[in-house]
Amino acid sequence: MSSSGPVDCRYRLDTTSSATLVLPDGRKLGYAEYGAPTGQPVFYVPGFPSSRIEGAGLDPEASKAGARIIAIDRPGYGWSSPHQNRTLLSHAQDVEALANHLGLQRYGVLGISGGAPYALACARALPADKLRAVSIVCGLGSPDMGYGGMNWMSWMGWTFGQRMFPGLCRWWFSREPGARLDLSEEERMRLLRKAFEKDKAKMHPKDVAVLGDKDFMWMHLRRAGEVYRQGMDGFSNDFRLLNSDFGFKIEDVRKDLPVQLWHGRLDTMVPLHHAEKVAARLGDNAHLRVSDDTHTSIWAERKEEYLGELVRAIEA
Numbered sequence: 607m608s609s610s611g612p613v614d615c616r617y618r619l620d621t622t623s624s625a626t627l628v629l630p631d632g633r634k635l636g637y638a639e640y641g642a643p644t645g646q647p648v649f650y651v652p653g654f655p656s657s658r659i660e661g662a663g664l665d666p667e668a669s670k671a672g673a674r675i676i677a678i679d680r681p682g683y684g685w686s687s688p689h690q691n692r693t694l695l696s697h698a699q700d701v702e703a704l705a706n707h708l709g710l711q712r713y714g715v716l717g718i719s720g721g722a723p724y725a726l727a728c729a730r731a732l733p734a735d736k737l738r739a740v741s742i743v744c745g746l747g748s749p750d751m752g753y754g755g756m757n758w759m760s761w762m763g764w765t766f767g768q769r770m771f772p773g774l775c776r777w778w779f780s781r782e783p784g785a786r787l788d789l790s791e792e793e794r795m796r797l798l799r800k801a802f803e804k805d806k807a808k809m810h811p812k813d814v815a816v817l818g819d820k821d822f823m824w825m826h827l828r829r830a831g832e833v834y835r836q837g838m839d840g841f842s843n844d845f846r847l848l849n850s851d852f853g854f855k856i857e858d859v860r861k862d863l864p865v866q867l868w869h870g871r872l873d874t875m876v877p878l879h880h881a882e883k884v885a886a887r888l889g890d891n892a893h894l895r896v897s898d899d900t901h902t903s904i905w906a907e908r909k910e911e912y913l914g915e916l917v918r919a920i921e922a
Contacts, residue, residue, distance in 0.1 A: 615821045617662040619828045624658065626685050627707050635700050636685025640675040641668025646920045647713035648913075649701050649728070650677040654720025654746070654848060655779070655841045657684040657832035663825050667909035673917050675716075678704065680724070682840020684832035690843065693853050694727035701728055705736065714739045714920045716912070718905060719876060720848055722746050726884070727852070729859045739919030741866040741912055744873055744901050747880030748852050755877030768845045775845060776838045784830025794827055810872060812903035822906070856887040864919045865892045868912050870899030 612619075624638040638658040641648075645668070652660040661677025668675045680697060681689035689696070705713060713736060717725025722745025729740045753764045767775045779785060783797035802823075806814050816822055833841060859865070865888050869881035878896065885892040897904060 612824055615824050616666065617821055617825045618665055619659065619662055619824060624685060627704055629700060629703055633681070633687035633689060634685060635687075635704060636679035636683075637704060638662075638677050640665040640677065641671075641673045643674060645669075645672040645674040646917045647674045647676060647705075647708070647710050648916060648920075649705070649713060649715045650675050651715065651717040651721030651724045651728075652677060652680075652829070653718045654844055655683070655830075655833045656718075656721075657829045659684070659825065659829040659832050660718070662828075663822070663906075664909055664913065667913055671910060671913040671917050673913050676704070676708070679832065680840070680844060682836055682843055684835065688836065688839060688843075692843070692847070694723055694847065695731050695853055697724050698727040698731040702732055705732075710736065712736055712738050712920060714741065714916050716741045716743070716916060717745055718743050719901065720746050720844075722884075723748070723848055723852060726856055726859065727854065729863055729865060730854045730856075734860060734862070737863065738922070739864045739866070739916055741868070741916040741919075742881075742884070743868045743908075743912055744870060744876055744904050745867065745881060745884065746848065746876050747884050748856065749849055751880050751883045753877075755874070755879060757874040760875050764849060768849045772842060772846070776842055779841060780834070780838055782830070784827055785834045787831060787834055791827060791831075795823065798823055798827065810900050812872070812900045812907075816902040816906045856884060857889070859888055859891075861889060861891050863891055864922075866912065866915055866919065867892060867894040868904055868908065869894065869896055870901065870904040871896055872899060873901045873904070875901040 626634045626636050640661045650661045658677040658679045661675045679686035681692050715725050715728045722742045753761050783794045867881050885894040
């Protein structure tokens with residue numbers, strides 16, 4: 607398999623659109639661009655654990671919507687240097703440094719799943735004259751919102767796993783096919799397909815349609831490869847940070863900033879009440895849309911909707 611990925615994959619899985627920025631403290635920030643090169647800039651904050659390659663999954667729809675996707679590796683993932691003392695707000699500072707480097711005068715932020723807390727930090731901290739809108743899709747809320755409504759494995763991980771057994775969590779995730787970088791990509795794909803076939807009978811049909819798609823599987827392997835290319839520390843630090851106090855109040859996000867929230871009522875990875883509580887804390891500037899979707903289907907099937915709405919909000 608070449609580094610550019612399968613020739614018939616509809617996603618751009620090479621690294622030709624990837625680059626790094628050297629930050630003021632000497633760290634490197636990895637990012638990749640997808641979608642419309644001259645479209646409205648959208649900083650994409652991938653889920654957990656994930657990497658800039660996840661932005662490739664938005665490429666066709668972003669081009670249609672007129673969105674220039676700028677997907678960022680968080681510290682310790684992909685091409686971004688580790689940052690042991692980082693916070694949600696310090697990552698917002700990294701985003702601002704990249705925006706200045708790219709010469710952007712207006713932009714939006716899109717946070718997916720575990721990227722939502724970082725998107726909220728951007729909403730709290732980025733300049734009001736430049737950040738025009740934020741969108742959160744199937745977004746994780748703060749720990750004080752509780753984890754009731756999650757599937758058993760997710761509930762165990764967020765409630766006890768990371769807090770009491772972080773080493774066990776590292777080991778568990780290190781065994782998933784995407785993390786097995788000691789194997790060839792073909793062997794990792796074989797393991798991923800085997801795991802999917804084993805688990806699909808327990809999945810919602812909407813999840814089966816997304817997770818069983820061969821192009822999605824290839825994207826998953828590539829984004830996971832970037833997550834674990836520096837080892838497990840990036841994962842562990844990310845998990846700890848997402849399961850800790852945010853360091854700011856969601857209520858303090860400025861009230862003139864449009865925040866769009868998209869969530870599926872069938873979501874058992876991040877329950878709907880997280881979106882409802884985030885929307886309540888944001889106040890009148892938040893617009894929550896609820897649909898009959900799962901955690902994966904809302905990301906995969908409603909791209910044109912949430913990208914289109916975000917672009918329109920940036921332009922307003």
